[in-house]
Amino acid sequence: MSITVCLPRSAAKRVDEAVAEAMAPFAGDGVGGVERDLWNSYRICGSLGLPVLAGHEGDPRLIADRPRWDGSLEPALPGECAGGPRVLIDFRDALRAEAADHAGRVWDRWQEEVSRHPDPDDESVFFHRHLAAAGTRDSYETSQEAADYRAQPAVRAWADVAPVLARPDIAEHFSFGWDPVGIGQRSREEYASTYEFSLLPLRNVLTLSGWWYELGDAPLHGACHGPLECVHEPDFGMEHERAQAYLIALPAETLLVNVRCHV
Structure with a gap:
């Protein structure tokens, strides 16, 4: 599965470390603090990633694919990237x-x-x-x-x-x-x-405040073991359109990173 990881603009020079910190609570095999194992490996990846705003395909702020285990790169589709500032992502x-x-x-x-x-x-x-x-x-x-x-x-x-x-x-x-x-x-x-977002691809989202939204499931907060003990207020409801609206409303320099997870 893929998830869009949201990072503050301050993470621009340490994307890999910031993604690792955001993803850590949701790691599988009992490593993460959240009761549900949500991934056991992941990679920042542009395949089936985020669409680049037309005319900005060469912007140096865009995030490149990270290599696969064998050092090779998975080709991204034209016009897609592994991530970048929200202002460079095309929300159609x-x-x-x-x-x-x-x-x-x-x-x-x-x-x-x-x-x-x-x-x-x-x-x-x-x-x-x-x-x-x-x-x-x-x-x-x-x-x-x-x-x-x-x-x-x-x-x-x-x-x-x-x-x-x-x-x-x-x-x-x-x-x-x-x-x-x-x-x-x-x-x-x-x-x-x-129905505004009906034609846009479905996206899972890991929000700036640490909420993991996976379509069809209740959101989980990275600071809590499970929903029964969680006292944090979710960023939005479970609906697809709420996730899309959240991404669009983020500050322009917020980083959005496409992460492919093995679950």
Whole structure:
């Protein structure tokens, strides 16, 4: 697995040592202080690394690959690097704008459809009604309650609109195989920001304050053995978009280093 290690600008002249210090609490084989073994070897690596901002590929502040065990280098893809100041990393503004713009258009269209019909009830209302009538989770989809949900005028109208707006390349959410009523339960800004980072690659992050964020798992703090005894406040929630937003908001000279771990 790979993780983006965040370092203060003061680490620019001692990157290897600073990465080692940040990674140490999470080492495997009982060496690190954290109860979960998260790596047993690692290397600063540009393969599947961080995209360089166009026009800055030759900037001397970029961090080069470290050799493999046999002294060879793993070729990085064009336009990628092993790390550098946050200001030199391309966070794909165009892709973020595309995803957010599409989500905004979906929100607008849902509001337009709802304005023409009575406000629909959320599908959970029909699901719980089904359970109250001795139905089960498995039997809901073919039940009368499910049919009643889909028969609501706004939901029925949305079924005709949704195929035109489907963008599963942005997020599976935009296949609309779910309850669309939730679209209007958030503001336009909140809804769009949820999908802003959908087109960006998923990233694990080790934050400046020592939080290890690995996608799908609760964050771990390097100063604590485990979550039960940890008294530190996490930097952000577990969601992919929160990790991306954290990286973008870091000071410009913060170092981001791509580290490939053997786990």
